[in-house]
Amino acid sequence: MNRRPRITPARLCGFLGLPVVVLAVAALRATTEGNLQAIWAGPGADDITSVLVYFSWLPRLVVALIAGAGLALAGVLMQQTLRNPLASPTTLGVATGAQALLLVATLFAPGLLIYGRGLIAFIGGALAVALVFALAWRRGLAPTVLVLAGLVVNLYLGAVSLALILFNQESLHGLMIWGAGSLAQQNWSDVVHLAPCLVIVALGAGILSRSLALLDLDEVNARNLGVSMLWLRTVSLGLAVFVTASIVSRLGLIGFIGLASPAIVRLAGARTLKARLIWSPLFGALLLTLTDLALQLIAGRNAALIPTGATTAALGAPLLLWLVPRLSMNARSPNTNAPPPIPRRNAPWRLIGFAVVATLVMIIIALFAGRDAHGWNAPFALPWAETGHWRAPRVLAAGMAGMLLALAGTLIQRVSGNPMASPEVLGVSAGTGMGLLALIWFVPGAGTLALLGAGTGGALTTLVVLIAINARSGFEPEQLLLTGIAVMFAFDAIQRIVLAGNDPRTQSMLAWVSGSTYFVDMHTAIVISSVGLVLVALAWPLGRWLDVLPLGELVSRALGLHVTVSRVVLLGLVAVLTAAATLIVGPLSFVGLLAPHLARLSGLARARPHMAGAMVFGALLMIAADWVGRQVIFPNEIPAGLVATLIGGSYFMWRLRRL
């Protein structure tokens, strides 16, 4: 590269520092309502203005700096240890663990909240990470396995949380503000708790930095230099998790900073780990503080809450999108993301045959068995005419959506060679979700047709963004996934903001977003199924590309494959498959991630058996999930997407442990 970077990390921080000071003064003026004399009264004064200055404005400023620095530091440690630029402080499940345990405690053991939300959240986060570590322990905490385990635990606990929120919205609305990350303060207790955590972790990172820098070499070389990988990973991740859990448990979920700060300072020229360890926390602190101050001033007279954590992520997403094409060029480090090898099965089609039979059995159960007002009815007891027209479209839609998502997942995982890849991660589901959400929000009362239109619009817009950003790099997979993650960030953040606002519209929103076959009628099911079958027929002949592409760009080219063209075709297919499925089951079913992995873990290695196996598993999983979700807490219905994540996630964790 011959372009000398004009931006340096120091200049970048200086550039942010100035507005931080200006806005901090502005926020102080707003707090004192121009009565700056109150400041000189000192913290002992009883007057409300000086109390606000010393117990609200000042601790909030300090806590924003600490949280920003802590999360950015955790991000550097995570990305360095896991060798993955997509890793963030919450990759290993800290935040979702904290949230899940808080929700469970609030609903089922509110007495525990006497010990403080912070403690319960911290324990929840720690338990989730302990689970992730346990799953990856046998493989020596290998980065790929850790990332996969973290992803599954995140999805699993996320699904548990969403199911709880779905049915207990009123009881949990206070927690939704925590879930969106608010920095509001009314004494110094958060600062007093968090400052020592930050100091401990900063010292630890300083001590580890030399060993961690060796990870920039590949694993074998690092080990030869006398580094115990297991020890190094445990300590480094432990530090990152500790600081993240402390911050999240006190302030709530603050996304984006931990992912973006390390990435941005690296882009600005902090190439070495040491430079990143210094500049990233500084930049993170300034970035979070700047956002928080700006939001405080904007919020001013506003009736609705503008939570800092989620808003930072929502505003940060476009910044991340802008960064993406610039980022990946610099991120050339040894790729240890290749999935661990699985023994290949000798008779793949026999396994697939068994799965097909299981699916047929499941379809029969789903169509003919179920609960009604009297409890369980015996199969075939109720005439088909009574229940058939309710059940048939749902079974068809669930099966089809599972199939399409699984196929999309197989394609994207084979194209990208990244085990974190899934159609959801590509951002198309999130785009569809945002389209739906916008319509529900701004046009309450819109019908199903309008929702379908809005969903398709969202998917197409995301697709255009994906293409615009990635065209120049020839759809380089890593970069594509980063783009998708930025879109997902925005969607997740917007959802959290909406939930924190807690008004009557959220119920409808949750219903759509959580991935249910509820709204599908027979007509829609048939239309989408026909489209889906055409797409499957289009994908089938591409099996050879999918066998060749995972071998890498050079090999693929040598075998006569036009890499960019094949990527564009396959990704286009992935996008359309995802959009079609998302319209049925919403953006949150992670069948597209789980089913291809399940197929691969069962030893289906070559492209066509892999595709076929994933599709059958996907369909089976979704049909079973849809049926179980409708029965388990009858008359309430747990959306199929959530149940699929729970069933698939459990199985996935079990397989992962035996890997």
Add this chain to the structure above:
Amino acid sequence: MTYAPVAGLCRRGPGIVALVGLVLALFGLAAQASAASRDTTDDASPPTPRLATLDWGIAQNLVAMGVSPIAVGQTAGYATWVADPPLPKGTCNLGNRAQPNLELLDQLDPDRILITRFYAPAGPRLKQIAPVTSVDTYGQPGDVWTNTVDAVKRLGQIAHRSAAAQALIARVESDVRKAADQLPSSTKPLLVLQFSGPQHVRVYGQGSLIQATMQRMGLTSAWQGETTPWGFSYVPISRLAEIKTGQMVVVGPIPVGIAEQIKNSRVWQSLPIVKDAPVLYIPQVWSFGGLPSATRFARLISHALREAPASGPGWPVKAAGA
């Protein structure tokens, strides 16, 4: 539709024998019931239709005018959050309000399903079971009191109980007036809020049923801030500093653990409104669409103000016997 409207269908009763019996009974009843429903339509005075509703506000209004909805969404939540008036025994639980159980609803065979526009996404599916009517109080022009009263009148027409609806409106208005008569001679402006967490509160203001009720009682609101279309503002506790005089009313339930945090909050303890008058507490009031909530709020606030301790800042005093 070929289903039987079966009385008492909604009951929790496990036991395979009972199930089989009931399923058989269902077939038997199918023929009878369809005949029965034909009989009743010939009557001169229209019978009360079998109504199902997803919305708690609508359910509140129906029950208060003496119409028992056959099914309501999330009945357990209704008991916790709405409470007044209680749903009649045997009201069927339809499950999640945004996604009521379709097979169950179909089996119950309602004559009409009542929703608000916020449940509209489920509309097309519900229409396959019975006609769907949206009765809205929020998200449209006009003040909230008039809209709520209009909703009650509309529900009266739908349930063929217009007289009962008028009686309900009159009763609520007189109850509110009675509660107002019992207020202490002088009251400060009230800041009515609900805790959302240790740092945030939901303040009821312009456009909320609570403020509309306060106006009718001659009480003034201390909150002049902007509100959402549902009549509340979400604010951090520090924003309450701008209110220099008045009395705070905390609406329950207060989340566990908040009291401890509030005690350690310098900001809370220094708020002028907290220092100005004792903080009052009243139990939960559902403020979305149900006219009976106005009576409930009026009764509770009047009681709390009468029983208020003479002075002393601090944490909410639970009003006894509320």
